[in-house]
Amino acid sequence: MTGIDELFERTRAENRAALVGYLPAGFPSKSASVAAIEAMVEGGVDLVEVGLPYSDPVMDGPVIQAAAEQALAAGSRTTGVFDVVRASAETGVPTVIMTYWNPVDRYGVERFAADLAGAGGSGLITPDLTPDEAGEWIVAADKHGLDRIFLVAPSSTDERLAMTAEAASGFVYATAVMGVTGAREQTSSLGPELVARVRRVTDKPVGVGLGVSTGAQAHDVAKFADAVIVGSALVRCLLDAPSESAGIRAIRALAQDLRAGVERN
Numbered sequence: 001m002t003g004i005d006e007l008f009e010r011t012r013a014e015n016r017a018a019l020v021g022y023l024p025a026g027f028p029s030k031s032a033s034v035a036a037i038e039a040m041v042e043g044g045v046d047l048v049e050v051g052l053p054y055s056d057p058v059m060d061g062p063v064i065q066a067a068a069e070q071a072l073a074a075g076s077r078t079t080g081v082f083d084v085v086r087a088s089a090e091t092g093v094p095t096v097i098m099t100y101w102n103p104v105d106r107y108g109v110e111r112f113a114a115d116l117a118g119a120g121g122s123g124l125i126t127p128d129l130t131p132d133e134a135g136e137w138i139v140a141a142d143k144h145g146l147d148r149i150f151l152v153a154p155s156s157t158d159e160r161l162a163m164t165a166e167a168a169s170g171f172v173y174a175t176a177v178m179g180v181t182g183a184r185e186q187t188s189s190l191g192p193e194l195v196a197r198v199r200r201v202t203d204k205p206v207g208v209g210l211g212v213s214t215g216a217q218a219h220d221v222a223k224f225a226d227a228v229i230v231g232s233a234l235v236r237c238l239l240d241a242p243s244e245s246a247g248i249r250a251i252r253a254l255a256q257d258l259r260a261g262v263e264r265n
Helices: 003-013 030-042 062-073 078-089 101-107 109-118 135-144 158-167 191-199 215-222 232-240 244-262
Strands: 018-024 047-051 095-098 123-125 147-149 172-175 206-209 227-230
Touching: 003 018, 018 030, 018 062, 018 206, 018 232, 018 244, 030 047, 030 078, 030 232, 030 244, 047 062, 047 078, 062 232, 078 095, 078 109, 101 109, 109 135, 123 135, 135 147, 158 191, 172 191, 191 206, 215 227, 215 244, 227 232, 227 244, 232 244
Parallel strands: 018 047, 018 227, 047 095, 095 123, 123 147, 172 206, 206 227
Antiparallel strands: none
């Protein structure tokens, strides 16, 4: 079993959803991103997504775009992302990288997999890479014991849901809204149906992302999903804070609220 498999075995035994938190590496600096991740874990996040800043984040909303721009301007590079992964993994929670495929391809797929595993990473989320185009990555991930986390959406056909679920490991990432990432006042009504469709083709855990920003929303999603994934709301804590230390405190507090929300009882 991988670290992610063990996590979901534990959360299912505890009758709750896992809490997954996303923060970009190097935002607003490498040291600050590590401190923010540590605060997120202290607040109750079970699995960390480390974002790899990219210059053309077409699927991301304005919050994550702004954070990525700051990270790149501060000098964040792929090798530095692995340093952040290492620090996150040292907290004891499974840690994955979320990235567009182009940086992986440019770095070298085999080299990327080896360096991610060497840093203690558990896997990779690839929002713009589909399983039918992921042969090289699947081989490299299997070689280095990494989970392959692919995305499904409300627009996915039943055939594509089955193919994606078969190729995925760790969990299936269900994007419950159409469009770019970002916190919303209400979570998507498409989430429960999408998760139900995925569960008709696999018994692998299903995590739901896009839109969750409060503990109450996390609680609603936890009723039907195996994991609640939060990104923009956590990033905004740092973007909107008057100081770095205030932002890190805000991240810890939000993580605590979200963790209370994923409890089903």
